Structures are given as C-alpha cells and as structure tokens.
Amino acid sequence: MSGDTELPVPDTSDVRSGPEVSDALLSVLPLLGEWHGEGVLGGAVSGSGADVRFGQWVRFTHDGRGFLAYDSRTWRLTDDGQIVGPDVRESGFWRPRGDGDDVELLVVGADGLLELYVGSARTTTSWELATDMVARTPDAPEVTRAVRLYGIVEGALMYAVDRAVGDGPLRPTMSARLERIR
Template sequence: MPANDPVPGSGDAALQAAAERAEATRHRNVPQFDDLPIPVDTANLREGPNLNDACLALLPLVGVWRGEGEVVYPTIEGPYKFAQQITFAHDGRPFLYYEARAWLIDDDGRVIRPAAREVGWWRPQADDTIEVLLTHATGVSEIFYGAPRNSTSWELDTDVVIRTASATEVNAAKRLYGLVNNGDLAYVEERAMVGQDLQPHTSAYLRRVVG
C-alpha cells in the first residue's frame, strides 16, 4: 500500500470517505419555494439559515437519507423488505423537522406499494433531553423522550401514545438511531401493539443523499 494512502478503518480513511460522499450530496437540498418571506427549511448545512445552537447535538442527522430495511412482527406474515427516505431539516429555530416515507419492495428491489409515512419534530432541550413528536398516517401520534447516547447515537422512548378510533392499537415504542460505517445512518425500532409486548419491529440502513 502506498505510504500516502489511508489505512482502511483509520480516521484518515473515514475523512476521505466522508469527503467522497460529500461530492455527490453537498449540492443537493430539499425542494424549496423561493418566494416565502421567512427562512425556508434546509437539509443541507451549507445552505440556508445557520443551525440553531440548541440543535448542535443533532447536527449529524441533518440531511436526507435513503436505504432499505426490514419490518417484522408476530401479527404479520413477514418479514417484509422496505425502502425508505428520511429527512431531517431545520429553519434556524431550535428544532428539527422530520419526515419519513417508506415503500414495500420485493427481493429484487422492485416497488410493491407505498407503506408507512410519519412526520414530526425533534426538540432538543437545555438538559440534553430530546422531545420528539411524531404523527403517523395510520392515525397514531406519539411523544418520545430521549437523549444522545454519544455524539453519533440517540435513544428515544415513548411517553405518550394516542390514536384515532380507526387506528391500530399501539401502546409503546422505542427507537435507537446511530451513525455507522463512516457516516451512514441506521436505526432499530421496537413496538408494543395489538396485544404484544415491546419487541423488534423495524430496522433500516440508510445513506446520505443530501447534505
């Protein structure tokens, strides 16, 4: 190996990998309306308003991420494969906007149909607590509380779950997000629903496409 090449797994290799990814993602952002009289949302830290200091512990999440995952549960026939896009954006205020869209795929990656959608807000607090409000298209709303585990992972647990009369019974959830493998995003979620105890439900591995 030439003396100037980074050693695989080293800090230099991680920096080089991040720089290579940035070449493809740094010029992209979420769609914008350029005639709003207020700051627009940005998922690219190089554009738009400065990230609020209150959100610095969440800075690594800001961006748009795409990848694939798996959904399992005792009450479904699965496991099923899905693809997903997750957006973390901000407008300079002390919170992040969050959106996730998923679609079921077959073993060859072909789209079967649209699947889960959720939107919400990540609200970091002065004591490092993170308040997360999520609303799902299925009629369920959740309030999570959590905190950073370290500078690149975050753990959340539901404090309150409410649902409409037509929604599936959901009683609790837990999520763990983390940056892995030189900056990719992975998460796992456990859920207690339809009479089942808290147990694994979804997991995914995503790569940055914006930011």
C-alpha cells in the same frame, strides 16, 4: 402555490446554505440532511408472519429555530427489490431540551398513530428514545408504547423501532440502514 414555487421562508437540510443553525441543535445536528436506503418490517407487524423489505427516504431540515423537522416515506419492496407501492409515512419534530443531550421526538403517522418520545443522545452520533405518550385514532395500530434507537455508524444512519401492543412486550417493528444522499 404551485409545486415549483419557492417558499417565502427558509428550510434546509444542508448546513452550508440557508439560515444559520441554532446552537440548540448541536445534540441532533448529525441527523441533518437527506437519507435513503432499505429496511425490514417485522413479520408480526406486517401481518404476513414474515419480515417484509421496504425502501425509505428520510429528511431532517431546519429553519434556523431550535428543532429539526422530520419527514419519512417508505415503500414496500419484493424479495428481488421491485417496488410494490407506498407504505408507512411519518412527520414530526426533533426538539432538543435544555442545555444537555436530552431530546424530544414528536411523530405522527398517516396510519393515525401519534407518539411523543423522550430520551437523550447516548453519544454524539446515537440517540435512545422511549414513548412518554401514545395517542391513536380508533382504526390505528393498537400501540401502547415504543422505543426508538438511532445511530450513525460508518456514515450510515441506522435505526430500530420496537413497539408493544396492550400489556405485551416490546417487539421489533422496523429497522433500516440509510445512506446520506444530501
């Protein structure tokens, strides 16, 4: 298939078009769409000891079934906002569980890290998730547990990821503020 060929199945980040949104998605529906903005990678994680700026594009889509597909791409930025090159890339699925506000998040990163989070909607526009399982390839970061907080504040998607290495404490890893672009 060429890059400009339409897929034979629907996939959308816009609730106004495409398949009907499943009722199962009500607890994560505010995430649906495309988001773009900037964030900070924690100094301990960046290897430089100093915080590092990054740009980010995130997309949450659905195909009519009871989950959101998640794609995220980041790129490093200089202090004056110039693009240095590609950085962290993740894909996964947000899966509401049961009739309540419980949710699972499955995330795989190109760096060889696989994280399974469980948590719940704290409000209609915020979610708190902690790892239930972390798996990694031999050369992946030595992450043993993590917590992700997401919230929509004044129309912007804001999030923070804290991770632990070994038996160490959770440390700020990355955070961002993203504006809805679609």
